[in-house]
Amino acid sequence: PQENWTGLFRPGERVRLRVINASAMSIFNVRIPGLAMTVVQADGEHVRPVETDEFQISVAETYDVIVRPTEDRAYTIVSEAIDRSGMGRATLAPRLGMTAEAPPLRKVPNLTMADMGMGGMDHGAMAGMDHSAHGAAAGAAAGAAAAPMDHGAMSMRDPNNAPADMTVGVGVDAIAPAPANRLGERPQGLQDVDHRVLVYTDLRSLEPNKDTRPPSRSMEIHLTGNMERFMWGFDGRKFSELVEPIRFELNERVRVTLVNDTMMAHPIHLHGHFFQLVNGQDGHQPLKHTVNVAPGSKVTFDLTADAPGDWAFHCHLLMHMHAGMFNVVTVRPLEGAAR
Ligand SMILES: [Cu+2]
Known part of the structure; x- marks a missing residue:
């Protein structure tokens, strides 16, 4: 995160980001505060474009998203590990050297009874x-x-x-x-979270x-x-x-x-x-x-x-x-x- 990888854009242009979870053991929740993302591919295969504010990406998955930053400002790309052990951070900006605020790590999610396959159980x-x-x-x-x-x-x-x-x-x-x-x-x-989140049922093959x-x-x-x-x-x-x-x-x-x-x-x-x-x-x-x-x-x-x-x-x-x-x-x- 300290290296702050930066992708450059001209305000108003459409930018395609390919997000690949190439980690060994970490599942991430990915968002760009202030920018909506339109998911257009999953695992390199076209899906009907679907707009979202955040998605989860498991190890070895790939999502391609299109963003359209219009303002002359930096945006932070945030990827939180689901166990909140850390956060990946990168920047989209009109010029090198710019940064936007990185939000704090959110709390560690607890598994619910439903997560444990116990919905409807005694x-x-x-x-x-x-x-x-x-x-x-x-x-x-x-x-x-x-x-x-x-x-x-x-x-x-x-x-x-x-x-x-x-x-x-x-x-x-x-x-x-x-x-x-x-x-x-x-x-x-x-x-x-109080914004849109991609779920698997949103994914629909384009063809x-x-x-x-x-x-x-x-x-x-x-x-x-x-x-x-x-x-x-x-x-x-x-x-x-x-x-x-x-x-x-x-x-x-x-x-x-x-x-x-x-x-x-x-x-x-x-x-x-x-x-x-x-x-x-x-x-x-x-x-x-x-x-x-x-x-x-x-x-x-x-x-x-x-x-x-x-x-x-x-x-x-x-x-x-x-x-x-x-x-x-x-x-x-x-x-x-x-x-
Ligand atoms: Cu496993």
Whole structure:
């Protein structure tokens, strides 16, 4: 922030900013106080222009925005880490050397019951959980030590809901018993701000989706963690324990639901493909390669498996990926191979 990267503009011109979250472990909330931003691309794919005042960008996501500063003054580009551990800062100005005020860091957001996938739950049943730890769990999003939790409360998984072969044992924090689709809700840390905030349901592909076939099958993948061993994985296993890759037939159309059983956000990234985020924009579902799955929430995407090969599929938080939240997606047959 001290280097104060500065982008120059002539008052009145339209400026396109490509914002890439290239960090290892930090999810940011981005705004330019005094300037509206028109989002025109997500992950490098066109979306219907949508004006906003702030957006959240998870690791590996990209948003292109257009701004039109008309005044002969500097503006501060602010990116606050969602755990409020720090703030990125840059400047848009008509001349080098100018700065605008940088707002103070806002307070650390606390996870709500909804964040924990407990909307509609009997909260009395939660008496075993140490509620004071929730804010700290949110703070762990930046890689800090996991919050101390009462593990006695962590065996709340509805066994009917979990995959039959999912490993759930001591310390596996399957602690969000009822994750729900919350794509239309404001992201972490932005629930209470008094200006417009981009939500995933705002994103609408500018072009109609090329593949509108209904999915021929559905699959559910749970995002799981273990706070005692700092292990992260899919369906309760880390990559080194996984035997089977996730298999798709070439050009198969599959609906994939990611279920975040943990109290941390996970930016899930698939190589080799863009998937269609199922966000209510039927026929114009936005194309993405990374989607942030908020704590205790579900995200669904439709995938056309049109790239033969082996592809990495993983959480893009570096420590989570290294700790096991990784698998290989195989798309077969390969080019030229017999079916
Ligand atoms: Cu993760």
